[in-house]
Structure formats: structure tokens, C-alpha cells
Amino acid sequence: MARRLALLAALLVLAVLFLLPLVAVFAEALRRGWDVALAAIAEPDALAAISLTLLVAAIAVPVNLLGGVAAAWCIAKFDFPGKRLLVTLVELPFAVSPVISGLVWVLLFGAHGWLGPWLQAHGLRIVFALPGLVLATVFVTFPFVARTLIPLMQDQGREEEEAAATLGAGGLQTFFRVTLPNIRWALLSGVLLCNARAMGEFGAVSVVSGHVRGQTNTMPLHVEILYNEYQFAGAFAVAALLALLALVTLGAKALLERLAGRQAGAAG
Amino acid sequence: MTAGLGVDVAGLTRRFGAGRPALHGVDLAVRQGEFVALLGPSGSGKTTLLRILAGLEFPDAGRVRVGGRDMAGVPARARGVGFVFQHYALFRHMTVFENVAFGLRVRPRARRPAEAEIARRVRDLLALVQVPELERRYPEQISGGQRQRVALARALAIEPPLLLLDEPFGALDAQVRKDLRLWLRGLHDRLGITTLFVTHDQDEAMAIADRIALLRDGRVVQFDAPEALFEHPADAFVAGFLGDSNRLPCVVAGGLACFAPLPLPGMATSLPDGPALAFVRPGALLAAPGEGAVVQGVRHDGRALHLVVAAGGRMLEAAPAPGWDAPRRGDACALSIAEARFFAAQQ
Helix, strand or coil, X not given: CHHHHHHHHHHHHHHHHHHXXXXXXXXXXXXXCHHHHHHHHHCHHHHHHHHHHHHHHHHHHHHHHHHXXXXXXXXXXXXXXXXXXXXXXXXXXXXXXXXXXXXXXHHHHCCCCCCHHHHHHCCCCCCCCHHHHHHHHHHHHHHHHHHHHHHHHHHHCCHHHHHHHHCCCCHHHHHHHHHHHHHHHHHHHHHHXXXXXXXXXXXXXXXXXXXXXXXXXXXXXXXXXXXXXXXXXXXHHHHHHHHHHHHHHHHHHHHHHHHXXXXXXXXX | CCCCCCEEEEXXXXXXXXXXXXXXXXXXXXXXXXXXXXECCCCCCHHHXXXXXXXXXXXXXXXXXXXXXXXXXXXXHHXXXXXXXXXXXXXXXXXXXXXXXHHHHCCCHHHCCCHHHHHHHHHHHHHHCCCHHHCCCCHHHCCHHHHHHHHHHHHHCCCCCEEEEECCCCCCCHHHHHHHHHHHHHHHHHHCCEEEEEECCHHHHHHXXXXXXXXXXXXXXXXECHHHHHHCCCXXXXXXXXXXXXXXXXXXXXXXXXXXXXXXXXXXXXXXXXXXXXXXXXHHEEEEEEEEEEEEEEEECCCCEEEEEEECCEEEEEEECCCCCXXXXXXXXXXXXXXXXXXXXXX
């Protein structure tokens, strides 16, 4: 009885906290019909925001894939001085407020920042442009891949790599034939989470974006602008699309995990 | 198949952090084709020695030669040494076939056999280790003993002149261990590969090794054939580690060892005066009806009677003297020593 009550309470909390807002977003987006929602998405500024979001994610996710694997590989397979510091640094983006994650780039590369005058002299734009958006997104989403991989790789230990070495495999052969296949499912799952966050990031991106419509607005920023201008239909339509991207990502992750589970099951 | 190479180790020292070094000046000369056990209690440095031979660990000082070639600065992948890990370290995402083929597949293109040749060699090896039916299975799907055989086949695939095994039977149950160790010895005799294996089990070492290197605190205490180790232990540690002797403290005065307060007659010894240790095998400590000790336990193992007797506040392992056919629990008895080995007590 008590267990059922607890289960019921948990489901209720889940419904109120997660399901209801999601339903509300889609309901609000479609309240005035499909045509209005689709028109809001097909509007040039909205399309620009969507393509910018996809572009930023398309750059940031591969960067974090490589960086995350490299960091996890170093931390899990080798001992070196400063290892603890590196572990802490990997988690830093989670601990720091996204506003600060954006602000540091403005401080470094903004017009009045440390490197601002030099950049201006050379005609380079980082803040309020694509490079700034990518930097902020990379910083905020860095931990996803690394933190998914580190515990798994630590758990797997170094013995298989050592065995590969005694059998004559070089460093790259060992990585691609032994290490990478052992982490592939966790890696995919980390990449998908990283991607979801890269597309949805608001705080850090908001600081470095400058909110130039059609140029430096990503989808989350576009939603905010529309909302502030009382264009609710448009705001919710774009928000619904963003939510849909997140749901697809989560669905893909769940599917991958099932596939991984089935493969492990077939092997075990 | 492959001819073995000799191994020559001199002055090997390895230290992990502060404190006692894991290896402390190890010298060892293993002959070509020999089957050698590295035996010692845990922490004696035997696994570290094995890993240095494989190139997985590097010594702080000393030199390793395999087949006369200095191995300093040669990385593990260039040594061509076969290594079988304690927990096998099979590649978990590969089938048994791919595990065994790995060492051939990673060769540079010029030395890599053709696919058909790889398949033939893998199947030969799986037949050699007697698990040809497993080639499509994954490591998770096979038993510990089978994993051990697959790990061995994988190591043999590169045709190593030297085979190193770290606690090869450590994770297996007793019966599988016994079968597998005899089989491994037979395999060694067929292939002739110089083989070193680490163990902490003296029975295992005694049963199959040509020679045993007994390690303690990062040094080789004695390196000898099993019988020689048993008959002529170099010091009290060796005598105590091998066999299950009774350790009896005694005092030597004028060539006579006195065991008081134990109820044992004195024995002649060549040791100088002072405290000493006597090692007496259970079969050499004879109990006969009499006074001084009490039988606490009687066990028959199918060949002989084994007694546990209480004497002078200690439990000793003994055997009934000839003629005492039916000792029973609670019988009073007298003890005598047929044979003992004496060592001066270490100060």
C-alpha cells in the first residue's frame, strides 16, 4: 500500500513537473492551428535562428566529442601530476553559472576586453558573432562526453590496452581497435546529451550573442524575443520545435541504450 | 613451432613512490626453453618482475636481456613477448576468433598474413588449446578455464620466444586448476617456449616448474629445482614457506638444541650457540603412546594418518610412530623428532 502511494506520488510529481509543461508548449503552439504554427517557423528570422542553432551544434558537438574522449582517456588510463586538477576542471562548466560562462568570452574578446583592441585591429569578430556562440556552447557542454566516459573507462581499467600492447599494437591501433569499441555506446549517449544541451543552451549564448535578428539569434534566444514581443503563437511554435528536437534526441538515446543492452544480452 | 630464448636479469630495482621498493636488486638467469615459477607471498615483487620482462613496467635500475638482446627502452609492443594476464584481459567486444587473430591483424601490412592464413592459424591455435568450438563466442559467454585457454592462444598467436603468465590459475576452482596446470606443462614440453609464471601457490610451482625462483621483499631468495629447494632451503624463510613444517623455536648450547618448554628431547646440531629455529615436517614429528602431549585431532587422507597434538601450549602437526595403529582423540602421547632442519634465529 505504502509502496503504491509512493509510486503514485512520484508519477504525479513527474506529470506536473515534466509532462504538463511539455503538453502546454505543444498545445499553445497549435492553439491557433497548424498553419499559424508552421508560418511562424517558416518566417525568415525563425529559419535563420534554426539554421544558426544547427550550425553551432554541428561545430560544438564534434569539438566536445574529441575533447571529451581525449580528457577521459588521459584521466582514466594514465597517472600524471595534476590529474585531480584536470578532473575538477572537467566539471567546472557544470558548477559555474551559464551567465559567467558567457561573460568570460566578452571579457576576453569583447570590444573593451583584453584581446578586443587587437582583434578589432585585425578585423576579427568573436563576440556577437558565430565564433563567440560556438565558444560559449563548447564551454557549457564540455562535461557531457567526458563525464559519461570517465567512470566507464576507469571501471574497464588498462589491462585490455596492455594486452594489445604485448600483442604488438601501436597507440592508435590500440585506441581504435580496443578502447573505442569498448566505450562506443556510452560515447554515443554522451554525444546526444551534449547535442541536446548545445541546441537548447540559453544563458551563456544570450550573453555573447548580441541578439541580432536573423544573424546571431539561436532558437532559444529567438523564442525569448518573440515572447517578449507578445507574439505568443510564434514563440510557442519555435519552442515546440526545440522541444521536439530534445525529445528526438532522448528517443535516440533510449533506442541506442536498448540496442546496446540487446547486444550485451546477446554476448552475455 | 617457436624456439625459446633465455632470459637474463641483473640488479633489477623498481620503486613505486616512497617506502620499500617492489624489486630490490633481482638477479635471475633463465635458460632457453625452461619452465620457471616465480613463487612468493603477496607483495614480494613477482608480478612487478613479470611486468618488467613484458615491457609493461620499467625498472629504475638493472638490466634485462632476452636472448642476449638488451631490452632497455624497447616498448612492450616491440618485444614480441607473450603475456597472459591474471584476469585474462580478453577483448570483451571481440569474438574468441578475433581475440586470437588480434596479434596478427595489427602487424604492419608487409608482415601481416593473408586473411585465409590468419583464419588457419587461429583455428590451429584454438585446436591446440582444445577449444575449437568457441570461435564465435564472446568472452562473457565462456567459462573461466576456457577464457584462460583463449588468452593463452591469443598470446601464442604472435609466436613469442618467451611466454609470461601472471597467476595463470588464480581465478579458477581447484579441480580445473589441477587439470589446466598439467595441460600447460604438457603444452610447454611440446612447444619449447621459455615460460615464466607467477604464483603464490607452492604446490602449483612444485608440481610443474623446472626451477622455482622464490621471492621475498623484492629479492630472489633462492632459485633452484623443486627438490633442491625442499632438501636444501637457503634460509629459514625458504624452509618455512615450502611445505607445512612445524616451526619450533629452540636454544642451541654446545651443539645441542633444547626445545623447552616443549616436551621434546634435545637434538644435536652444528649451529653455534644461541637462539635458533627448527623446521620439522609433520611426518618427522612422531607421536607414540606416552606422556607430555595430547592428541587433538586425527585425520586419514587415504594414505596415512595425520595427527594434531597439543604440547607446551601449542598445536603441532605430527604422525603416529610406527606401530601405533589406532591413535584417538584425547590419547596422551610422547613426541620425538626424526629429522629437523636448523637455522640460526634472525635477530
